[in-house]
Amino acid sequence: MKLLIGAVVAAIAMVTAIALGLTAIVLIDHDAEAIETTDGGGGLQGVPQEFRTWILRASRACAHPELTPALLAAQLSQESGFQLRAESTVGAQGPAQFMPGTWATWGRDDDGNGDASPWDIGDAVMSQGRMMCSLVGQAKNSGYRDDPRRLALAGYNAGWGAVQRFKGVPPIWFAREQGQAEGQTYHYVKVIMASMRRFQGPGQLQISGTGDGATALRKASGRIGTPYSYGGGGPAGPSTGFCDGRNGYLGGRCAATTTVGFDCSSLVQYAYWSSTKLPRTAAAQYGATSDRAVSRSNLKPGDLLFWAHRDGFIYHVAMYAGNGKVLHAPRTGRHVEIAQLSSAMPAADYRGATRP
Known part of the structure; x- marks a missing residue:
């Protein structure tokens, strides 16, 4: 110009x-x-x-x-x-x-x-x-x-x-x-x-405090607005993903292979990588941290929240952002966002929270 x-x-x-x-x-x-x-x-x-x-x-x-x-x-x-x-x-x-x-x-x-x-x-x-x-x-x-x-x-x-x-x-x-x-x-x-x-004005998310959880949440919040890409993302940042026959599709086409972004678990892995080397999938992240369970009344910024199907399979992970909100990558067609914990995913699917 x-x-x-x-x-x-x-x-x-x-x-x-x-x-x-x-x-x-x-x-x-x-x-x-x-x-x-x-x-x-x-x-x-x-x-x-x-x-x-x-x-x-x-x-x-x-x-x-x-x-x-x-x-x-x-x-x-x-x-x-x-x-x-x-x-x-x-x-x-x-x-x-x-x-x-x-x-x-x-x-x-x-x-x-x-x-x-x-x-x-x-x-x-x-x-x-x-x-x-x-x-x-x-x-x-x-x-x-x-x-x-x-x-x-x-x-x-x-x-x-x-x-x-x-x-x-x-x-x-x-x-x-x-x-x-x-x-x-x-x-x-x-x-x-x-x-x-x-x-640069006041952000959507004000994060105070120190420690691994607050630090990870700050890092993840820097990716608000990044597209969801099934199978995409990792410790180094966002990347294109893949489709597996069920996930990664939008409007009948495979969107993940052309979308640079994160899915729910890669965002969490990216956020914590400097202090804690979490595994790649939501189910594996739950397995790696389930011995440090946190009650819903005792949640702190950066805690991980999990949702599971009726068969027990963990299908989604989010980070607690304080004030009853979570930061997560919800699904194909959406972006990394802040949402209410009560409505981020089906309430009946909530499995629990852990602290990495």
Whole structure:
């Protein structure tokens, strides 16, 4: 996307301000790799209300957890300052600053008003999300040694061809040959990555305390919004899964083989792996921890809750999230989410809880 010259000046000014200590953010290469949120970015603040729903929806629609609401919000802020009628001198249009040719590829009528328009908030933000999600996927598959978020932002601003040319974010001198502001893409990426924190609001899940359970729950909460993928995921993070003749299907097709995500037990395994090497399946996790049973009245954050069929087979595991809620990956077609313990799974199937 092309920036207004004024936006570039503002970006450079922000970098200068940060360097002078006017904010708590330190701008260095890859600085955003240390940014964490308690809910996978589900908390969002500092955006106009009319943008909020669409930003959250666009983030949830992406299979890559790197595309958080805060990242999308920071990008919109840099592109247009959330201005509906923003238009650059080179013809980029709307809040997400789409060039007409790029809009022809990514634009959709997401708000259902009968017109796919870069000027409509819903259409613009969802299309921004689609394009960024695709770029994050390209970045993760590229093998380039850089944060995929930085690479995706560079691709959005300068085109993926520029990222391929430099095997990373274009250097500060890039764009000089195109007659544009020198360092445009370089500063665009740097400012957005640094300003993400400004948009990270109170999360859906507030986790206090220490210990393995609280630590594991914090780690799992960073994957809220990640798709469910039967057989997918593990200690290293989300991955595609498989179908076994009964599980992993959606709408009559095998969704698991093309969905990067977690199933219920791989999410738990991923969350606890640094402290406790739990086995892969829910049944095996119950077997490994059943000697440390916990009553429902004594549950603590991070405790494991299990559900079983009538024949005793454990088919689901979730993590207790406090206040009568659980964090879990429910089923194909859904995402990692927070749910009420009383309704997360059939109440009659509840088998009990354990503490790893």
